[in-house]
Amino acid sequence: MSTAVTSDPRKTMAQLYRAAEPDVLKPLLDRAALSSDSRERVLGTASGLLADLRAAQSRGWVNQFLQQYRLNSSEGVALLSLAEAFLRVPDPETADQLIADKIGEADWMAHTGQSNSKLVNTATWGLVVGRALVGEGEAGPLRRLISRAGEPFVRQAVGAAMRMMGEIFVMGRTIEEASRRMRKPEFKGFTASFDMLGEAARTDADAQRYFRAYVDAVDAVGRDPAAGHSISVKLSALHPRYEVARWDECVPALTEMLEALAVKAAGYGIPLTVDAEESERLEMSLDIIGNVAGLPSLKGWDGFGMAVQAYGKRAQPVVAWANQLNRVMNVRLVKGAYWDSEIKRTQVEGLADYPLFTRKAATDVSYLAVAKDMLEAENIRPAFASHNALTVATIVEWAGNSRDFEFQRLHGMGDGLYERLVRENGYHCRIYAPVGGHRDLLAYLVRRLLENGANSSFVHQLADENLSEAQILADPVAKIAAVGGSRHPSIPLPRDLFAPGHHNSGGIDLSDRPTLERTVKRVNEPSSYLNHPGEGPGPVTGGSQLDPGLRRGGDAVKDAITRAEAAFPAWNATPVDRRAAILERLADLLEEHREELMAICVQEAKKTIPDAIGEVREAADFCRYYAGEARARLAPIELPGPTGERNTLHVEGRGVWATVAPWNFPLAIFLGQTVAALVAGNTVVAKPAPQTPAIARRAVELAHEAGVAADALILVPGGPEVGQALTEDARVAGVAFTGSTATAKKIARTLVQDDERPIVPLIAETGGINAMIVDSTALPEQVVQDVVTSAFRSAGQRCSALRLLLVQEDVAESIIEMLSGAMDTLRVGDPGDPATDVGPVIDQAAYDKLMGYRESVKDRWVKTIGAPGEGLFVPPTLVRIGAIEELDREWFGPILHVATWEAGKLAETIRRVNAKGYGLTMGLHSRIARAAEVTEAEAAVGNLYVNRSMIGAVVGSQPFGGEGLSGTGPKAGGPHYLYRFVAERAVSVDTTSAGGNATLLSLDEGGI
DSSP: OOOSSSSSSSHHHHHHHTTHHHHHHHHHHHHHHHHHHHHHHHHHHHHHHHHHHHHHHOHHHHHHHHHHOTTHHHHHHHHHHHHHHHHGGOOOHHHHHHHHHHHHSSSGGGGTTTTSSHHHHHHHHHHHHHHHHHHHHOOOOHHTTTTTHHHHOOOOOHHHHHHHHHHHSSSSSHHHHHHTTSGGGTTTTOOOEEEEEEOOOSSSSHHHHHHHHHHHHHHHHTGGGOOOEEEEOOOGOOOTTTTTGGGGHHHHHHHHHHHHHHHHHHHHTTTTEEOOOOOHHHHHHHHHHHHHHGGGGGTOOOOEEEEETTBBBTTTHHHHHHHSSSSSEEEEEEEEOOOOHHHHHHTTTTTOOOSSSSSHHHHHHHHHHHHHHHHHHHSEEEEEOOOOOOHHHHHHHHHOOOOOOEEEEETTSSTTTSSSHHTTTTOOEEEEEEEGGGGHHHHHHHHHHHHHHHHHHHHHHOOOOOOHHHHHTTTTTHHHHHHOOOOTTTOOOOTTTTTTTTTOOOOOOSSSSSHHHHHHHHHHHHTTTTTOOOOSSSBBBBBSSSOGGGGOOOOHHHHHHHHHHHHHHHHHHHHHHHHHHHHHHHHHHHHHHHHHHHHHHHSOOOHHHHHHHHHHHHHHHHHHHHHHHHHHHHHHHOOOOOEEEHHHEEEEOOOEEEEEEOOOTTHHHHHHHHHHHHHTTTTTEOOOTTTTHHHHHHHHHHHHTTTTTTTTTTEEEOSSSHHHHHOOOEEEEEEEEOHHHHHHHHHHHHHHHTSOOOOOOOOEEEOOOOOEEEEEEEEEHHHHHHHHHHHHHHGOSSTTOOOOOEEEETHHHHHHHHHHHHHHHHOOOHHHHTSSBOOOOSSHHHHHHHHHHHHHHHHGEEEEEESSEEEEEHHHOEEEEESSGGOOEEEEESSEEEEEOOTTOOOHHHHHHHSSSESSEEEEEEEEEEHHHHHHOOOOEEEESSSSSSSOOOOTTOOBOOOEEEBBBBBBSTTTTTGEEEEEEEEETTTTTTTTTTHHTOOOOOOO
16 A cells, blocks of 8 residues: 555545645555556557547437537537426426427537448537527418427427436436346446435435335345456435534444345445545545444445545545455545535635645546555455556556556447456456436436546547647646646635635534534533623723723713714824724734634524634625725726816725614624625624624724724624614714615614714614525536525524515425425524524514414425523525415524415516515526526616526625615625715816926827
């Protein structure tokens, strides 16, 4: 084994999880390097394999079809998108819209006659005719000619084509059908590893169904063990909440299920392999695999195995760990299947570094180094899954005369690579063969095609006629050595995602169990800022004690405004760059005190641990973003004009601003609107929600520590009477408010009722009746995941939370059924418990209001779940309503309403939602691009989310704020926000008044 791995592979894994890429690659480069003689032999073998691959691609119409419509073409993307969605669409109207959307715009005519395959050219002509039918509009002559038969004909043809694609990539609809197909001559000499096709389970029913499918598959393969086939198992298909926060629940349950499958497989004498999962599940997977591997009942069975993904930085120690299990382990080495999603997750969560390699060549280096370890390992029976001729040739070189290992490839890909090796040279190759209905292929198919169609993949390069053989077979070790093992330049570290504008805030990796345990312990320690003596209205200038002389209600507010007004000239005169630097220092302090702030959020605001992390990160992002915006946008501007004049525009602070914050984002919004006012040159009197004064107090202390002048930011905690006194004071030059629509209207009236008072700006962000619209092309699993997140995370106490789910009636019942099952997996309880999904609501008043409403609509409950009997826990509840119009107000909690809409009435449905007058957030789930265009054009909302959740707007990426009853704008975290906090002043100076136009008089002759 490699010397890079210590005697404790699990310790090495922890060290490498998010280590710097060059550091991880350095020992792997030496391990993967070839001598010059070996390199020559490998190139000779690889060249022959390349010829076999190209010959195979020229033979089959499927290969030629995929070559003709590559994924770097609009036509290839259109076909892939159509394949992903078409077979799940039950209604003809939406199916026709999907076909028109995907086929109607592409240039199919450019592909006519381009292939060597008559079948491919015939299919292309079918696409040309199809576009004529769906892409010309009602006035097209061909459309008029066969208007009655055209759409059904195209629909049937497309359906048949999609089922054919299903057969290409799915071995069979049942395990029996797949086994029969493996007996065909084309698979002579190959064995299969059957996998029950499907993505991760969303419900307990999904998990039980997948488990039964695996049991049946083991029985079916076990009836003919001599055939040599095996079963692959995906653990995430066996538990709907396979995540680190549920470790104590998942690991025992999955160990038991995997044990049952392994014991059954061992009884038949057939192999069983556990598939790889996303990186955050690796440690859990190893615990489960290790538990089963050590069972006495499986001693002597050499068929147990696991998959390892070479793109992961921990691949090498994972293999070392498997080698130390005191038994023979089958290890399937793969390149990796979740690369893009792993990259995005790391960026979204602001983690320190990626758990995988960012260059394709680096993955190839890792693959080769780990492959060498596997060939040398005492207790590993290797399986090398690859479609790369160079990789295969290298393994053949290193293995020498040994055949005590196997190759593997995906069904439908890499045809031609292994046939000669198997049938003439005695190597063994196993085909990874998905089994399931063609409808179920969608997500699997898209992931595999995208993975193998990426520009850097071997399969894609092979099809590129512009690449020479030398380029295709270039040494990955040399490539990575040439760049020093550095990260891909187009994939910045999460911290640098928004550079050069501002640093992205740092997150906490809750998928790392030790980190999770430390975080849980810290956030549950009692905070000294809670139950603070002397709570009540009164300014806070810093420190932990209120000034007793300032606790006089309205008088205290007046005194605070007096002090802030006096501090305004000096603060406004502070250079913008200095004010921006103070905000950046505050962001650093927020991250330095992150766990302390999270503890207050969990204990005072009842936030779950992930929400508390998000709270601190968003506050830091606001500070850094507004600092950068101030530097870029608040500097004086030279304006054009006639000669002899100097025209400038500059901005100044307006004076004293009142910021009134809500309890649901007591740190992020409290600081966001406050630091925006400060960096613009204003002084601020800030009022937190009465439910969350402690987190505000700590934030103000840190702001003063960062350099904000004591009287430039004054905290006045208290209830409505403090807010009223604050907004009524005529010296307040502007108000930034986040809260209810009713309170925002009251503030607006207050600001204009005094005829002597200047007209001052009001920035208000309020709530909404936020709808998500789902059509029949949407992927149900994705819909359900995003609905649960949008409606129930934070106990539904976000202004952006989903309140109204509108599902196309053709798929409503199946989606509601899956959603109900997913709700059953939610855990309601203590927000300080990492396994909690839904915590309590904020106070007794909110609880009473929500529970009263919930009880009043009990006859319309579709689904509700259990909740603790003690505490302010409102059970997540799904309520069916008959029409959009029945929901006439926002219910600020975990109560979701569901209604249906008719196919073909998307625009009308959106207008009905608009008619409610709110305009905060809206969601759309659809695979039809035209549907997204219609929604964007029709939806009167501040934030539209397509095919994703509706919460978690990111500062600088998704500026947030509504319109209509949902707010005034401008959007928080956006480029226009700071302008509302400033006064603009234009200055024009006649520069000739002192005696002539010096600029004109000093001109030269212009080159004459």
